[in-house]
Amino acid sequence: MSCWSGLLKLVPLPEKGILGPGDDCAAIPCGRDLLLLKTDCVAEGVHFRRGENPAKVGWKALCRPLSDLAAMGGVPGEALITFFSPPDVEEEYWEEFYRGLGRAARRFGVTIAGGEMSRQPAGIAISVTLTGRVPRRELVTRSGAGAGDLIYVTGSLGGSGRGHHLNFTPRLKEGRWIASRRLATAMMDLSDGLGADLPRLARASGCGFEVDQSLVPRNPRVTTASALSDGEDYELLFTCKPALAGRLESEWKKAFSKTRLTRIGNTTKVKSMPPDWPGGWDHFATSA
């Protein structure tokens, strides 16, 4: 749906000191820290199928907003779970769902602070709200990249439909590591695919980009086109000042020896992107 930015014109938005819609999370002042807030959802037939393991759906439902939190350098806090259950779903489904959700919560240090449930006519739907915290000076947004910054992605992209979309590990450690060292000028998580997401980061930062597509890290048996467009990678995309790139790359290898970090291009002053970029120019015309 493309109407989101139009709808936001109809409601009051946050001012002064609060980061509102448009980034991976909202951020509101909370003592010496910023409180990060993210709401995310998964719906049957869109983000998962009925036959898929409910525990894995529960894992995914919590790990998706955790990936957004990672992209802002946050430490996870509390989650609130809302689920809509159709008449043909038994309580056992939700027990399995909660087992998977609980596994993710324990693994990443989240506690469940509340929730709500409702019947609905058809289809399973779940909304998860997640809080997190980040020291004010360590917040990383989508909008901080300057012209000439280098563009990096973590891990490998593409092929998420083979199972990764239900099994991924949000890059919380990596995001915190990058943010606490202030190595990124801008960051976001890759949920819609690099092809759609990189233009969003560039647009938010008011710059363009150049990418060598042959450098984009691909999962096995994945084409470059798929790596750019499959989506649900849940990797981090970020920019780094050239002066810090050497330190970033050498320290990354020591900290995360098993996780790839790949420089794929750079931002540009001219607000343009490669003509063969799969996201297309529309991404610059419409709000993300």
Next chain:
Amino acid sequence: MSCWSGLLKLVPLPEKGILGPGDDCAAIPCGRDLLLLKTDCVAEGVHFRRGENPAKVGWKALCRPLSDLAAMGGVPGEALITFFSPPDVEEEYWEEFYRGLGRAARRFGVTIAGGEMSRQPAGIAISVTLTGRVPRRELVTRSGAGAGDLIYVTGSLGGSGRGHHLNFTPRLKEGRWIASRRLATAMMDLSDGLGADLPRLARASGCGFEVDQSLVPRNPRVTTASALSDGEDYELLFTCKPALAGRLESEWKKAFSKTRLTRIGNTTKVKSMPPDWPGGWDHFATSA
């Protein structure tokens, strides 16, 4: 669905200093205040019908969690909106919905800090997460009532199906007034009806209650049975120490001359409730 408390055994819950599931809102430390967090939902066919005015549904979607916030003495902050939209719903529906949501947001001082949207196969569903703040010493929970406290309700009960359920005004001013004067030992909002909700407050506080049903304030053309069981009143239910009752009642009249405040009974040391109470004893046996 009765499985909520069972599901909570499968996930990690908050500890030390955080108020988790079971009250109107969760509460987490945020500087000198507590940050209140509430997630609530409305689903087509359960909380509203397709033919009802979408703007009123938007009003309701935000005012329901605002009513929960009122019951903890909170001042509203930000809201995050998640909506699930079936194929047969046009963008115009969501525009109207957002107009009503925006009206409630402006009226009660809420800003929209983010959200998410998804398609789903059938039925409209909306989840709203709301933040608020309350000074630590002014938080009112469900669990603070002591034996012999007097039980009060605001407004009049019953008959919500005639339109009140889409038009109500959350008792934010009244809740803040009660909390800031520390006049309540326990408080909650009436969403499932006094019959179901009062036993929850009593159970959370570890006491019983006695109520003179003839005192329960009723809306015009509503029986006492309906006033106890219709639900969706969105009034406040609270308890007050007898020593403060005189001050409460006289100051209330000056502050809220148009809103009734009715003393309907008292809490008891013995964990029992009137044998003719419509909620039935089951409410004491199962968790709220």
